[in-house]
Amino acid sequence: IPSTLTYEEQNSGYDLSAIEMAHEANEEVLF
Secondary structure: OOOOOOHHHHHHHHHHHHHHHHHHHOOOOOO
16 A cells, blocks of 8 residues: 555544544444
């Protein structure tokens, strides 16, 4: 996978995705 984003930028993107899905599954989950 070409590194077009920094490690931190990639992780923040994945984290936001995971948080979004978690909120959809359970709106009471806090991060």
